[in-house]
Amino acid sequence: MPGADKVLVTPKRFGNKWGYDLAVTDSRASVQDYLNALNRVIEEFPLSRGRKKVRACAGCDLCCAERAPLTWIDVLRLQEYLGFTDLSLQEVLDKVGYIVVDGPVVDIMLRRDSDERCIFFNRQNRLCTIYPARPLVCQTFICCPGTRRAAGVRETVVNCGEDELVRRWLMQAREKGEKPGIHEGHRPSPRLVDWPPNGFSGKKHYRQVLLKEICPPETWRQVYSPAN
Numbered sequence: 001m002p003g004a005d006k007v008l009v010t011p012k013r014f015g016n017k018w019g020y021d022l023a024v025t026d027s028r029a030s031v032q033d034y035l036n037a038l039n040r041v042i043e044e045f046p047l048s049r050g051r052k053k054v055r056a057c058a059g060c061d062l063c064c065a066e067r068a069p070l071t072w073i074d075v076l077r078l079q080e081y082l083g084f085t086d087l088s089l090q091e092v093l094d095k096v097g098y099i100v101v102d103g104p105v106v107d108i109m110l111r112r113d114s115d116e117r118c119i120f121f122n123r124q125n126r127l128c129t130i131y132p133a134r135p136l137v138c139q140t141f142i143c144c145p146g147t148r149r150a151a152g153v154r155e156t157v158v159n160c161g162e163d164e165l166v167r168r169w170l171m172q173a174r175e176k177g178e179k180p181g182i183h184e185g186h187r188p189s190p191r192l193v194d195w196p197p198n199g200f201s202g203k204k205h206y207r208q209v210l211l212k213e214i215c216p217p218e219t220w221r222q223v224y225s226p227a228n
């Protein structure tokens with residue numbers, strides 16, 4: 001079917017609230033196909049916003065004050081959007097990220113200010129200042145109900161993307177013969193061997209990352225529903 005959507009995000013009723021379901025109809029579907037489908041539903045359909053009881057997110061800052069893990073491709077997009085292309089990965093993360101290492105566990109998140117809100121949140125008009133380049137976790141979160149398989153795909157994409165970012169960050173430090181720059185450490189002992197390559201490795205755009213390559217078999221089985 002030429003031009004058919006490879007990912008379908010459909011509004012779904014959960015009691016008196018509107019949430020969504022997700023199905024992948026083409027095994028070549030990419031993360032960008034997923035984002036396009038989700039953004040279309042967010043814009044065109046009044047999904048229920050459970051936390052604020054509103055129909056649209058504009059003017060709400062609740063999720064912008066929460067942990068927002070970054071993916072490898074998020075950082076490439078931010079680097080481009082903010083004009084940081086001459087900076088090293090560590091230098092970019094020192095500006096926009098916050099790296100916490102607890103023993104071998106690494107978490108790389110969006111940087112927040114002392115009021116706990118993201119550094120890219122405009123406190124006056126209460127909008128995102130980098131909306132076209134906002135990270136994947138911001139694009140895919142909406143405080144409405146969703147099916148288990150929709151949540152599974154989101155979790156997979158966010159985790160794989162962050163894992164690849166950690167791998168690149170550790171690799172760059174090793175190549176430079178430096179210690180990786182940590183912003184908060186609790187007996188830190190990160191090891192590159194704990195972050196093997198995954199479906200994000202070697203990719204620079206979300207359109208190059210295939211959902212089939214990153215979804216665990218059980219998630220793929222739940223979500224893949226080929227079009228006839």
Ligand code: SF4
Nearest residue numbers: 057060062063142143
């Ligand atoms: S998704 Fe986030 S920004 Fe939108 S209404 Fe819910 S808490 Fe607020």
Ligand code: SF4
Nearest residue numbers: 064118120121128138
């Ligand atoms: S990048 Fe934008 S949408 Fe995401 S947390 Fe920051 S202000 Fe909110």
